Amino acid sequence: LYQVHHCMSVTLGLLSPVVVFPPLCLPLSVLFCRYPRPGAVHLQNPVHLHYDDNCNLYSNLLKVDTCPKCEEGWELHGGKCYYFSTTKSTWNQSRDDCRSKGGDLVKIDSREEQSFLELRLRQKMDSDYDKFWIGLTDSKEEDKWLWVDDSPLNTSLTFWIRGEPDNWNGRNGEVPEGEDCAAMGKKSGAADLKCWFDIFCKKNYKSICEKSPGLSLDC
Ligand SMILES: *[C@@H]1O[C@H](CO)[C@@H](O)[C@H](O)[C@H]1NC(C)=O
Ligand SMILES: *[C@@H]1O[C@H](CO)[C@@H](O)[C@H](O)[C@H]1NC(C)=O
Ligand SMILES: [Ca+2]
Numbered sequence: 001l002y003q004v005h006h007c008m009s010v011t012l013g014l015l016s017p018v019v020v021f022p023p024l025c026l027p028l029s030v031l032f033c034r035y036p037r038p039g040a041v042h043l044q045n046p047v048h049l050h051y052d053d054n055c056n057l058y059s060n061l062l063k064v065d066t067c068p069k070c071e072e073g074w075e076l077h078g079g080k081c082y083y084f085s086t087t088k089s090t091w092n093q094s095r096d097d098c099r100s101k102g103g104d105l106v107k108i109d110s111r112e113e114q115s116f117l118e119l120r121l122r123q124k125m126d127s128d129y130d131k132f133w134i135g136l137t138d139s140k141e142e143d144k145w146l147w148v149d150d151s152p153l154n155t156s157l158t159f160w161i162r163g164e165p166d167n168w169n170g171r172n173g174e175v176p177e178g179e180d181c182a183a184m185g186k187k188s189g190a191a192d193l194k195c196w197f198d199i200f201c202k203k204n205y206k207s208i209c210e211k212s213p214g215l216s217l218d219c
């Protein structure tokens with residue numbers, strides 16, 4: 001059964017987009033689907049209708065192929081969309097910018113994701129000083145590294161450069177709070193993918209945003 005999209009239902013004389021009035025799914029609705037639609041495959045009789053626990057309606061009337069799609073300027077990889085900024089700002093400002101675009105600073109969940117980002121940054125970085133913010137900070141509590149979704153850093157999935165994080169205070173201790181934000185990138189390529197380091201959050205860097213793709217009918 002396929003989830004029903006692009007259908008209208010008539011319930012109690014009211015025309016409405018299909019779905020949903022939890023907890024009552026109003027299964028007495030009459031369903032009107034306009035087809036053939038591009039990308040829609042008309043399936044065979046008999047027609048089955050089924051509501052799931054969230055009152056989403058499923059039927060075998062038609063199958064509409066959808067595929068993940070990223071907005072202009074974002075790159076699809078491994079089922080997620082990535083945006084590599086071209087301007088530099090503080091960690092906080094970079095995070096706000098990602099959120100205003102519907103995402104957040106990137107959270108690195110796998111060696112594969114790190115490998116993709118490490119490779120892309122080799123191409124994106126103007127020089128080896130041209131680093132990119134990631135969504136990792138220990139600003140709440142020193143040495144307790146959290147991703148932007150508040151999940152703790154998995155200590156078996158880290159890519160710190162040797163000697164990092166070191167929470168450096170500046171040459172004469174002029175930054176008492178130390179280094180609390182994480183950035184990454186090595187223009188010439190990182191040994192064993194290790195290219196994370198902690199640095200002052202006020203530093204201006206480019207950044208990597210991540211968000212989930214939308215679904216497109218245009219595959
Ligand atoms: C970043 O923003 C948070 C929350 O708004 C604030 O508590 C923190 O002090 C800011 N950090 C910096 C370095 O500006
Ligand atoms: C941490 O990462 C390792 C290596 O990828 C993985 O096997 C493990 O399940 C992860 N632990 C958690 C709590 O996510
Ligand atoms: Ca991720």
Ligand SMILES: [Ca+2]
Nearest residue numbers: 138167179180
């Ligand atoms: Ca720190």
Ligand SMILES: [Ca+2]
Nearest residue numbers: 166167198199
């Ligand atoms: Ca450091």
